[in-house]
Amino acid sequence: MSAAVAPGTQTRTMPGRRLWRCLLAEVRPFWRQVLVILLLDLLATPLLLLSPVPIKIAVDNVLGDKPLPSYLDRLLPDAVTGSDRLLFVAAVLQVAVVLLFQLQQLLSYGLRTRTGEALTQTVRDKLFAHAQRLSLVRHEAKGSTDSVYRIQYDAMAVQRVTVEGVLTTLVASVTLVTTIAVIAALDWQLALVGLLVSPLLVFLTRGYRVRVRPRYRDVKEIESDAMRVVQEALAGLRVVKAFGQEDGERARFGRRSGAGVHARVSLAWAEGWFGLLVNLVTALGTAAVLYLGVRHVQSGALTLGELLMVVAYLSQLYSPLRTISRKAASAQTSLASAERVFEFLDEPVDVHQRSGARRLTRATGLVELDRVSMSYAGGPAVLSDVSVRVEPGMHLGIRGVTGAGKTTLVSLLIRFYDPTSGRILLDGTDLRDYRLADLRSQVAVALQEPTLFSTSIAENIRYARPHASMREVVAAADQADAHGFITRLPHGYDTPVGERGMRLSGGERQRISLARAFLKGGRILVLDEPTSSVDVATEARILEAMKRLMEGRTSFLIAHRPSTLADCDACLELAHGRVVGVQAQPGAPAPARGLS
Secondary structure, eight states, X not given: XXXXXXXXXXOOOXXXXXXXXXXXXXXXXXXXXXXXXXXHHHTHHHHHHHTTHHHHIIIIIIISOOOOOHHHHHHSOTTOOSHHHHHHHHHHHHHHHHHHHHHHHHHHHHHHXXXXXXXXXXXXXXXXXXXHHSOHHHHHHHOHHHHHHIIIIITHHHHIIIIIIIHHHHHHHHHHHHHHHHHHHHOXXXXXXXXXXXXXXXXXXXXXXXXXXXXXXXXXXXXXHHHHHHHHHHHTHHHHHHTTXXXXXXXXXXXXXXXXXXXXXXXXXXXXXXXXXXXXHHHHHHHHHHHHHHHHHHHTSSOHHHHHHHHHHHHHHHHHHHHHHHHHHHHHHHHHHHHHHHHHHTSOOSSOOOTTOBOOSOOOOOEEEEEEEEESTTOSEEEEEEEEEEOTTOEEEEEOSTTSSHXXXXXXXXXXXXXXXXXXXXXTEEGGGBOHHHHHHTEEEEOSSOOOOSSBHHHHHHTTSTTOOHHHHHHHHHHTTOHHHHHTSTTGGGOBOOGGGTTSOHHHHHHHHHXXXXXXXXXXXXXXXXXXXXXXXXXXXXXXXXXXXXTTSEEEEEOSSTTTTTTOSEEEEEETTEEEEEEEOTTOOHHHHTOO
């Protein structure tokens, strides 16, 4: 999904039956609202059939001398006689029909909007939840923008296809059948001539649908790719400005978005030609009915008022036909988006929680790696046959050149990934046998690039335990040596940190990250290069906070600087994904000297 797709490229589409089953499953919880919308929309059919009646009364019974049809004669009170009174009745009926029709449209629109938005939000929630369950490998390979596009834009397709598309088509079909029946009651030959256009419209719609849906999928891919360029450029704006690449990024965005414009314009022409052909076919049908109808009036088979009714009904006949054709055509972009929604939901979750997984209330901290190997998506091995035993409360330093597999090793401890082979044990139990949430509740993490969210400092610290009291937040910040600088800020703990914490310095962000780890607790601590991007003075303060944080916890500390690893009980040396050395630090406790 990360690469641009050329317009016109044929892409795989989901089988139709499966796509509609998936759509039905999403709509099923809203069946009551959908049923009410359907019943409300069906009220439009009798109102539409009544709309030409006032014209017939005015022409045949007011201007002409024809008697009222029996069904109208029975409905009107006996006092209504004479042309003036009939004209007044026709005018009142015209206003009443329009008013009732507009009220029906208003109620239908409001309920459609409410139901459609609720359905879209439900689909977005499901997509977002699934996106968080997908492995880091998937997000790293395809980027986050693809997921964002599907959640924000493709999710709306379910509403457009079902609430707006299927229901509208169904109501149009009912209107079509009833209108044909009424026209046939007036003049069956005109009804037959009017219906001759239907096979042509079906043929046009089918051909259009087959041709354009793959092209709509291509457009979605191109737009997602253009959105990725914007996100990357804005996220890396400092680098863009530093290297003077504003024009280069603008040109890159222009190429991606230009491809989308070209594809959209091409599809617009296709839609335009389709609309032209549909209107031409219906115009031919109208002309044929008008010609034959005038002949029938001249022969006395029809009255002029009945002909006007037939012409009015014919426009109502062709209106649902055009609606069905256009909905079938416009639905192709929505169906392409719906395919992307369900394709995303079908993506497998790499890190599963086993059925009947064990609860983990409080770990002792014994960690064992048993012949662990790891590779990403079938690529070369990042870790190969790593075995090590870390006793509870022990502090293990991990060092090695870039690409040696250090971060992958600690990521396996948190189950960001599962090993390709081998196993990792916590307190003698395979990590995969624990409940995922319970396992991660035992692990506190501080990374090289601390992740802060666009909220206050207090909320960022409280992210470790959302229900922690303010006293606990302050205590955690004090242990991380962050309380001092926080209280000097204009709003203290309520100070917003900005996007990705960019209102704070690197050392301040790292200490807030450590405060978050203090607040979380847990028996296992993972520190990945926590001092690599700070100055010497800040490093000393962070190291003091780290010592306090590591006390009593089984700790894994990745670092290049020897000063950072000075307080570890032992150091594990990695090279090319293999253990090349294990060394106990001088003065380390006995378990460290026996590290295996």
